[in-house]
Amino acid sequence: MPFLLTAEQREFGRSLDALLTAADTPAVLRAWAAGDRGPGRALWGRLADSGVFALAVPEAYGGVGPLPVEAAVACVELGRHAVPGPVAETLAAGALLAGTGGPVAEEWLPGIASGAAVVSLTLEGYGPYAADADAADAVFTVTGDELRLAPAPGKPMASADPARRLSRPEPGGAPVAKGRAIRPAARAAGDWAAFATAALALGCGEELLRATVAYVKQRTQFGVPVGSFQAVKHRLADTLLGLEFARPLLYGAAVELAGGSPGAGAAVAAAKVSAGEAGYAAARTALQLHGAIGYTEELDLAWWLRRARPLRDAWGTPSVCRARVLAG
Amino acid sequence: MDLEQTARTESLRTEARAWLREHVPARPLPSLETEEGFAAHREWEALLHSGRWSAVSWPEEYGGRGADLFGWLAFEEEYWAAGAPGRVSQNGVSLLAPTLLAHGTAGQRARVLGPMASGEVIWAQAWSEPEAGSDLAALRSRAVRTEGGWLLSGQKTWSSRAAFADRAFGIFRTDPGAAKPHHGLTYLMFGLREPGVTVRPVGRLDGKPAFAEVFLDEVFVPDEDVIGEPGQGWRIAMSATGDERGLTLRSPGRFTAAAGRVTELWRRAGDPADTALRDRVADAVIGARAYQLFTAASAARFAAGAALGPESSLNKVFWSRYDIALHETALDLLGPDAEVADTAWAEGYVFALAGPIYAGTNEIQRDIIAERLLGLPKGRR
Numbered sequence: 228m229p230f231l232l233t234a235e236q237r238e239f240g241r242s243l244d245a246l247l248t249a250a251d252t253p254a255v256l257r258a259w260a261a262g263d264r265g266p267g268r269a270l271w272g273r274l275a276d277s278g279v280f281a282l283a284v285p286e287a288y289g290g291v292g293p294l295p296v297e298a299a300v301a302c303v304e305l306g307r308h309a310v311p312g313p314v315a316e317t318l319a320a321g322a323l324l325a326g327t328g329g330p331v332a333e334e335w336l337p338g339i340a341s342g343a344a345v346v347s348l349t350l351e352g353y354g355p356y357a358a359d360a361d362a363a364d365a366v367f368t369v370t371g372d373e374l375r376l377a378p379a380p381g382k383p384m385a386s387a388d389p390a391r392r393l394s395r396p397e398p399g400g401a402p403v404a405k406g407r408a409i410r411p412a413a414r415a416a417g418d419w420a421a422f423a424t425a426a427l428a429l430g431c432g433e434e435l436l437r438a439t440v441a442y443v444k445q446r447t448q449f450g451v452p453v454g455s456f457q458a459v460k461h462r463l464a465d466t467l468l469g470l471e472f473a474r475p476l477l478y479g480a481a482v483e484l485a486g487g488s489p490g491a492g493a494a495v496a497a498a499k500v501s502a503g504e505a506g507y508a509a510a511r512t513a514l515q516l517h518g519a520i521g522y523t524e525e526l527d528l529a530w531w532l533r534r535a536r537p538l539r540d541a542w543g544t545p546s547v548c549r550a551r552v553l554a555g
Numbered sequence: 556m557d558l559e560q561t562a563r564t565e566s567l568r569t570e571a572r573a574w575l576r577e578h579v580p581a582r583p584l585p586s587l588e589t590e591e592g593f594a595a596h597r598e599w600e601a602l603l604h605s606g607r608w609s610a611v612s613w614p615e616e617y618g619g620r621g622a623d624l625f626g627w628l629a630f631e632e633e634y635w636a637a638g639a640p641g642r643v644s645q646n647g648v649s650l651l652a653p654t655l656l657a658h659g660t661a662g663q664r665a666r667v668l669g670p671m672a673s674g675e676v677i678w679a680q681a682w683s684e685p686e687a688g689s690d691l692a693a694l695r696s697r698a699v700r701t702e703g704g705w706l707l708s709g710q711k712t713w714s715s716r717a718a719f720a721d722r723a724f725g726i727f728r729t730d731p732g733a734a735k736p737h738h739g740l741t742y743l744m745f746g747l748r749e750p751g752v753t754v755r756p757v758g759r760l761d762g763k764p765a766f767a768e769v770f771l772d773e774v775f776v777p778d779e780d781v782i783g784e785p786g787q788g789w790r791i792a793m794s795a796t797g798d799e800r801g802l803t804l805r806s807p808g809r810f811t812a813a814a815g816r817v818t819e820l821w822r823r824a825g826d827p828a829d830t831a832l833r834d835r836v837a838d839a840v841i842g843a844r845a846y847q848l849f850t851a852a853s854a855a856r857f858a859a860g861a862a863l864g865p866e867s868s869l870n871k872v873f874w875s876r877y878d879i880a881l882h883e884t885a886l887d888l889l890g891p892d893a894e895v896a897d898t899a900w901a902e903g904y905v906f907a908l909a910g911p912i913y914a915g916t917n918e919i920q921r922d923i924i925a926e927r928l929l930g931l932p933k934g935r936r
Contacts (some may be wrong), residue, residue, distance in 0.1 A: 229556065229557065229855055229859075230556060230557070230558055230848065230851040230852050230854075230855045231556060231852065231855045231856060231859065232556060233556070236556070296556050436929075440929050440930070440931065443931065444930070444931065444932065451932075451934070452931075452932050454925075454931040454932055455931065455932040455933065455934030455935075456934060457918075457922070457934065457935075459931075460921065460922060460925035460926070460929075460931050460934070461918070461921040461922075461925065463925055463929055463931065464872075464920075464921035464922075464924035464925045464928075464929070465872075465921070467869070467924060467928060467929060468869055468872055468873060468924070471849070471866075471869055472842075472845040472846070472849055472869075472873055473845070474849075474852075475845060475848030475849045475851070475852050476841070476844060476845050476848060478556060478848070478852070479558070479844065479848040481556070482556060482557055482558050485557075486557075494844075497840070497841045497844055497845075500837075500841065501841060501845060545834075546830065546834060549833070549834045549837035549838065549841075550830075550833070550837070552837045552840055552841055553818070553821075553833065553836060553837050553840065
């Protein structure tokens with residue numbers, strides 16, 4: 228029962244961490260939020276070269292997927308470094324088009340895998356907004372058994388996370404695929420979107436905890452590091468606890484997705500609610516323990532602090548996920 | 556990465572399921588925390604032993620099945636799913652026995668493990684003292700050298716089920732002049748009915764008597780009942796609280812079964828409009844799965860040769876908090892019947908309330924998590 232990452236999977240995570248550490252993501256985030264997508268697209272390309280966006284795309288379309296365990300490893304790292312752009316949506320689009328097949332899959336999947344295509348989407352049963360649609364090369368929408376390419380991304384609105392924008396895709400457009408394959412493909416895409424978002428949330432929480440632990444070790448008050456106070460320690464201990472018990476749910480969901488298990492949706496929902504809540508709890512802890520400096524946008528950590536709650540709620544709020552867990 | 560089990564684990568699971576289906580009492584036994592219930596649970600241990608199920612992870616020569624951690628986890632899943640009785644021998648089987656297997660002599664193992672496995676001898680723990688709780692190393696009960704052994708004097712307390720148990724194990728101060736409080740301690744076993752021992756039952760929160768104080772007045776313990784070298788008691792006791800103990804103190808199977816029962820209760824009695832309560836039922840299911848998978852990951856790392864150490868503190872805080880939340884949810888689903896005291900849920904709730912206190916309070920565990928896993932500086936407790 229080897230419920231453990233392999234050496235290769237751990238090495239994949241380490242190599243992405245190294246790539247992203249060198250990439251100075253706060254600078255990329257500032258540019259992305261200001262509407263300059265150049266540095267973000269360049270980083271996206273490097274991540275694609277490492278294989279990240281090929282993980283949900285089948286080999287027949289130039290991908291290596293589906294490899295949900297590797298996708299979890301990758302998205303935790305992307306979350307830790309707060310990579311901007313529709314990461315979960317692009318992976319989910321890979322799963323969606325892999326399920327529909329046909330000309331639309333042939334047209335878009337190779338580009339998704341290679342990093343040439345950044346994609347967003349909306350699915351029935353989830354929110355109306357396509358994340359970062361204004362920065363995407365394609366926006367897919369699913370209604371019933373029809374898949375459409377939105378004629379325009381729609382007018383973007385600001386998100387609570389300034390490095391993210393929300394649009395209601397413009398309705399209409401001719402269906403690019405239809406029939407019985409659409410609904411199961413959309414279900415799989417929804418699972419992948421929630422799963423990837425859970426991993427991003429877990430990574431976001433990990434970074435918030437790491438940065439806060441480092442801060443309370445060096446910040447002194449009353450002549451000692453504030454990290455020596457029990458009230459501070461216990462809050463951080465609880466934050467670690469939340470993250471460490473969300474992690475096995477994430478990988479448990481990866482195993483279910485990989486096996487095509489009928490329980491995969493419930494497993495993803497369990498992972499999503501736990502990682503989303505743990506990431507958000509980490510943000511609350513980070514904000515409180517940084518004190519006033521944490522309440523400023525001058526601290527780079529603000530990118531993570533503002534992201535944790537949107538990640539908690541995107542692709543299934545905690546309440547929606549809990550209902551799904553009980554539905555089985 | 557997968558969750559597949561070996562054929563050996565699956566065959567153990569299948570055999571356990573069949574045996575339990577045939578032998579688990581149709582009606583619940585009386586409470587383990589009463590004299591009558593204690594006796595009934597002792598008989599159940601004997602029956603378990605007759606099927607070689609009382610200590611599956613021990614070596615076969617001592618009545619076990621040599622099951623690895625995965626086999627033990629599978630057995631526990633089956634055991635609790637079958638609604639089998641609580642384990643009156645748990646302290647002995649899962650704490651003293653691993654200590655003897657690691658640090659005891661061949662003679663001790665031969666003498667102690669058989670009667671422990673059959674329920675003939677039930678063991679209690681004797682750690683805490685009136686002035687030594689979280690600060691266990693402050694303990695004062697002493698063992699003084701005498702001809703052929705040691706004389707124990709002092710007081711132990713909060714000893715679960717010592718009121719009915721046969722023998723106890725714990726650590727005692729053998730070198731009061733040692734440089735540090737946790738030096739000069741010795742791990743030993745003694746009989747609760749020996750001359751000089753007085754056991755005073757203490758009613759716990761619900762009035763059941765199975766908790767006790769143990770007063771010791773020059774109680775003789777022969778050298779053969781000392782575990783490991785004199786003076787090494789702290790190290791031996793701590794080695795038993797790390798590693799596997801972190802995994803085996805509360806098996807995930809117990810919570811998986813309980814979460815299943817809460818879900819059934821919800822489907823039967825839950826108000827669909829009460830989404831707040833529905834969310835807590837979902838959290839019971841999610842928490843059981845999280846604990847099961849966390850344990851699977853820890854067991855896999857342990858099997859691959861990693862030490863577990865301080866992460867057992869994460870495990871302990873998680874299950875103790877989870878157990879209370881689970882029972883509170885069940886009681887809320889019972890509505891007015893929640894107040895009825897002699898139901899399994901009510902009894903389980905009272906038991907769960909002790910979880911954050913025993914086996915190292917959750918405050919101490921959070922200190923360990925913060926200092927040893929997060930690297931935060933030590934401070935005043």
